[in-house]
Amino acid sequence: MKKRVYIAVLILLMVMSLSQVAFARKGVGIVWTTETEIVNEGASHCIGYGIYNPWDEDVTATLSVSDELKGIITKEDTDPKFVPAETYHDQAIPVEFCFKLARVYARDCLIGGMLCEQTCSEPQVEYSGSILAVEEQTGGATGTGSATSLGVSVPLKIKVGCNAHARDYTPVYVVVIIIALLLIGWILYKKQKSNANKQEWQ
Amino acid sequence: MEIQKESLVLVVLVGVILFSLYGVTHQVAQFEDLNQQLTGYQAVETTASRVQIQAYLAIAKSSNLSAGIDFGTIAVLPIAQANGTGNYNPITSNVTEYNITVSTDSNTAVDFCIRANAPLSTAGGAATIGLGNYTWANSTTTTALVPAKFGKPINTSFQPETKGVSPGQSDHYRFWLNVSAAQEPGFYNNTIFFRAVPTLSPC
Numbered sequence: 001m002k003k004r005v006y007i008a009v010l011i012l013l014m015v016m017s018l019s020q021v022a023f024a025r026k027g028v029g030i031v032w033t034t035e036t037e038i039v040n041e042g043a044s045h046c047i048g049y050g051i052y053n054p055w056d057e058d059v060t061a062t063l064s065v066s067d068e069l070k071g072i073i074t075k076e077d078t079d080p081k082f083v084p085a086e087t088y089h090d091q092a093i094p095v096e097f098c099f100k101l102a103r104v105y106a107r108d109c110l111i112g113g114m115l116c117e118q119t120c121s122e123p124q125v126e127y128s129g130s131i132l133a134v135e136e137q138t139g140g141a142t143g144t145g146s147a148t149s150l151g152v153s154v155p156l157k158i159k160v161g162c163n164a165h166a167r168d169y170t171p172v173y174v175v176v177i178i179i180a181l182l183l184i185g186w187i188l189y190k191k192q193k194s195n196a197n198k199q200e201w202q
Numbered sequence: 203m204e205i206q207k208e209s210l211v212l213v214v215l216v217g218v219i220l221f222s223l224y225g226v227t228h229q230v231a232q233f234e235d236l237n238q239q240l241t242g243y244q245a246v247e248t249t250a251s252r253v254q255i256q257a258y259l260a261i262a263k264s265s266n267l268s269a270g271i272d273f274g275t276i277a278v279l280p281i282a283q284a285n286g287t288g289n290y291n292p293i294t295s296n297v298t299e300y301n302i303t304v305s306t307d308s309n310t311a312v313d314f315c316i317r318a319n320a321p322l323s324t325a326g327g328a329a330t331i332g333l334g335n336y337t338w339a340n341s342t343t344t345t346a347l348v349p350a351k352f353g354k355p356i357n358t359s360f361q362p363e364t365k366g367v368s369p370g371q372s373d374h375y376r377f378w379l380n381v382s383a384a385q386e387p388g389f390y391n392n393t394i395f396f397r398a399v400p401t402l403s404p405c
Contacts, residue, residue, distance in 0.1 A: 013398050025264065027262025027309070028262075029258060030259065033256050052260060053260065054260050099345065130399075146322070147392075150263050152399075152403070153399050154257075154403070155403045168229060169225060172272075176222045177219050
């Protein structure tokens with residue numbers, strides 16, 4: 001009788017461990033709060049994402065941007081992240097991406113890059129791509145077949161903002177102020193010198 | 203007379219400086235106005251209103267799919283529609299063991315996409331099995347007959363497939379392979395990528 005109970009417990013334990021293996025799941029998740037951002041040309045902008053794993057196996061995953069956004073990205077943390085099992089979306093591991101946008105709209109400048117005005121008459125420039133969370137590839141077919149890779153992708157569109165403004169004469173004013181100050185200094189210096197000469201003659 | 207002339211020049215220069223300072227402040231004010239317009243600033247009392255909408259989705263492969271899509275050792279050629287070893291599980295009424303599940307810890311429905319990196323090939327790519335011979339089918343339910351035989355060929359760019367899979371639901375797969383009589387012996391491998399996107403987003 002005791003032996004039967006022992007065997008039954010053993011079988012139960014085996015079934016339980018097998019079912020664990022059968023239902024063990026490995027995956028990856030992504031948390032995001034934006035799909036479209038407007039960023040002024042010439043400005044930098046960072047966007048935060050989260051990587052999580054609500055499943056029952058640990059996973060190593062990376063977050064990256066698609067090729068369409070590679071040209072404007074300045075900060076991309078592509079190091080693989082270890083995400084423990086049962087990391088839910090509210091405990092997601094934060095990952096930040098930063099973008100720097102070049103000047104893309106034509107400006108009418110009188111001298112080099114100075115005395116410019118901008119009309120923003122061109123159509124809005126935008127960069128469309130996606131942010132990918134991909135689990136590290138594991139396993140593979142033992143004979144003929146395929147390894148599998150799983151990923152989650154969310155869209156991201158960055159629209160380039162344009163600041164329309166009239167011609168900026170600030171550099172001209174600054175140069176005029178400097179010249180006027182120099183002239184004033186020169187006149188005062190000359191005046192002081194001539195006074196000193198007069199005193200010497202007397 | 204000389205002193206009067208100098209004084210006049212000095213007065214004019216001070217005037218020029220004052221005018222230029224006014225010009226600079228006017229330009230700065232213009233740009234500040236522009237920035238305020240851009241940020242929605244208004245010269246009235248305001249109360250900020252803010253909401254952040256968060257979206258999240260997670261998916262996972264079944265253990266059989268994690269282990270890879272295996273066609274085993276094929277000893278008799280030619281063979282048409284060789285089954286992936288997980289296509290039919292006799293213990294569970296011949297349902298497929300290949301599936302991807304959308305976690306219940308998700309708040310958006312999901313579209314799935316699939317692609318292969320390259321044709322199945324031996325190490326170094328000496329011999330290949332074209333992707334036209336590698337077919338797949340999928341469905342959000344599974345029985346011995348669903349996903350139905352023999353699907354469509356896989357290719358190297360992402361193909362949108364099942365749309366609008368809700369949190370808690372699974373997408374089930376079957377895979378088949380044709381091998382011609384002239385195929386060289388060897389181990390043929392590639393990688394299959396599965397991608398989930400928020401529903402109606404591009405792959």
